[in-house]
Amino acid sequence: MNMKVRVMSDILKANDLLARDIENLLREKSIVSWNIMGSPGAGKTAVLERLIPMLPRDVRVAVIEGDLATSNDAERIAKTGVQSAQINTNGACHLDAAMVRSALDSLDLDGLSLLFIENVGNLVCPSSFQLGERGRIIVTSVTEGDDKPEKYPSMFKTADLVILNKMDLQSSTNFNMAYFKRGMEGTNPEAEVIAVSSTKGDGFDQLLNWIVKRLY
Amino acid sequence: MNMKVRVMSDILKANDLLARDIENLLREKSIVSWNIMGSPGAGKTAVLERLIPMLPRDVRVAVIEGDLATSNDAERIAKTGVQSAQINTNGACHLDAAMVRSALDSLDLDGLSLLFIENVGNLVCPSSFQLGERGRIIVTSVTEGDDKPEKYPSMFKTADLVILNKMDLQSSTNFNMAYFKRGMEGTNPEAEVIAVSSTKGDGFDQLLNWIVKRLY
Numbered sequence: 206m207n208m209k210v211r212v213m214s215d216i217l218k219a220n221d222l223l224a225r226d227i228e229n230l231l232r233e234k235s236i237v238s239w240n241i242m243g244s245p246g247a248g249k250t251a252v253l254e255r256l257i258p259m260l261p262r263d264v265r266v267a268v269i270e271g272d273l274a275t276s277n278d279a280e281r282i283a284k285t286g287v288q289s290a291q292i293n294t295n296g297a298c299h300l301d302a303a304m305v306r307s308a309l310d311s312l313d314l315d316g317l318s319l320l321f322i323e324n325v326g327n328l329v330c331p332s333s334f335q336l337g338e339r340g341r342i343i344v345t346s347v348t349e350g351d352d353k354p355e356k357y358p359s360m361f362k363t364a365d366l367v368i369l370n371k372m373d374l375q376s377s378t379n380f381n382m383a384y385f386k387r388g389m390e391g392t393n394p395e396a397e398v399i400a401v402s403s404t405k406g407d408g409f410d411q412l413l414n415w416i417v418k419r420l421y
Numbered sequence: 422m423n424m425k426v427r428v429m430s431d432i433l434k435a436n437d438l439l440a441r442d443i444e445n446l447l448r449e450k451s452i453v454s455w456n457i458m459g460s461p462g463a464g465k466t467a468v469l470e471r472l473i474p475m476l477p478r479d480v481r482v483a484v485i486e487g488d489l490a491t492s493n494d495a496e497r498i499a500k501t502g503v504q505s506a507q508i509n510t511n512g513a514c515h516l517d518a519a520m521v522r523s524a525l526d527s528l529d530l531d532g533l534s535l536l537f538i539e540n541v542g543n544l545v546c547p548s549s550f551q552l553g554e555r556g557r558i559i560v561t562s563v564t565e566g567d568d569k570p571e572k573y574p575s576m577f578k579t580a581d582l583v584i585l586n587k588m589d590l591q592s593s594t595n596f597n598m599a600y601f602k603r604g605m606e607g608t609n610p611e612a613e614v615i616a617v618s619s620t621k622g623d624g625f626d627q628l629l630n631w632i633v634k635r636l637y
């Protein structure tokens with residue numbers, strides 16, 4: 206192994222160890238956590254803004270927001286009335302387990318049922334870093350085009366659920382649903398795909414059902 | 422410096438040396454090169470597909486396409502009748518100078534005036550890697566939202582030109598042009614911004630003019 210590969214491998218190993226600690230902590234507390242990933246502007250925060258108010262009252266939710274800069278997203282989430290914590294990565298292209306571990310310290314975990322960890326907007330780097338999550342959700346959008354699963358396979362391969370957002374704009378684009386689904390079949394046939402519009406609300410009943418079925 | 426920082430610093434130094442060689446080679450041959458960066462699906466290839474046929478006949482053009490996987494984009498560019506070369510990064514989140522150097526070997530550089538290097542779709546990682554380019558162009562789109570300059574400052578800081586694409590969809594989004602322009606002012610007041618629609622053609626006369634004015 207050359208130096209770069211060896212250092213990356215050491216970094217990933219250290220990250221995975223810490224991720225396992227987080228996973229154990231969350232399991233002990235019966236908290237289900239989802240690592241939400243996607244391109245810049247795919248609508249990750251917008252999906253959460255619409256979904257969170259639909260959740261049953263007795264489901265306590267917290268959100269960790271990852272961004273290079275600004276606290277815009279944590280402020281948007283705070284308006285839904287749930288706990289939120291902002292991580293600024295200061296240039297790093299993904300969250301890592303240490304960042305999540307330290308954000309967890311700023312949240313009240315008692316009685317929490319559901320934790321969303323919104324990763325940095327990036328369709329490449331976040332896929333290599335375990336965060337102790339129960340599973341992974343990719344938000345992609347029709348305006349990004351129907352070829353994303355085949356062009357960014359390392360990311361789409363790791364998803365449990367793909368939320369296809371901005372369906373209200375589909376008729377204004379050349380997005381081909383059959384082509385997109387073939388790309389998903391070829392890349393990750395196990396992942397579920399739910400098509401939604403975070404501005405109009407279409408598809409959110411199905412998304413809510415998917416999330417609620419997977420609570421402890 | 423810790424090990425990770427030291428290795429990254431060595432990698433960047435080696436990259437910059439090779440980038441300088443590329444820059445010298447292109448200058449000798451009077452080839453102007455632009456590093457085109459942006460989110461997945463911002464429309465980088467679509468902008469080139471519309472722009473290239475508008476260029477004067479005597480401007481010889483080549484395009485290097487960078488992607489994690491597939492040769493979709495090089496095939497799209499080949500249809501415009503210009504030379505194209507595809508780089509697959511096999512997981513890497515950005516192009517580097519060595520990849521560009523090897524792609525240049527597959528192109529006929531004699532008589533070439535203009536080289537577009539389309540980077541991997543990513544609004545973070547490509548900014549750190551010089552490719553020997555004359556300058557940098559970011560393609561962003563109204564569907565990604567008006568907050569991208571402030572949320573991805575490391576990228577927007579390095580741009581000479583920002584192409585704001587998908588203007589035909591603006592009325593279907595909550596994109597606020599004044600907010601976007603304030604974000605650009607705060608991040609990179611020197612960069613020019615040209616608003617376009619790659620599907621309808623709006624703004625391409627201005628873009629063509631910007632490119633042609635900067636030829637040797």
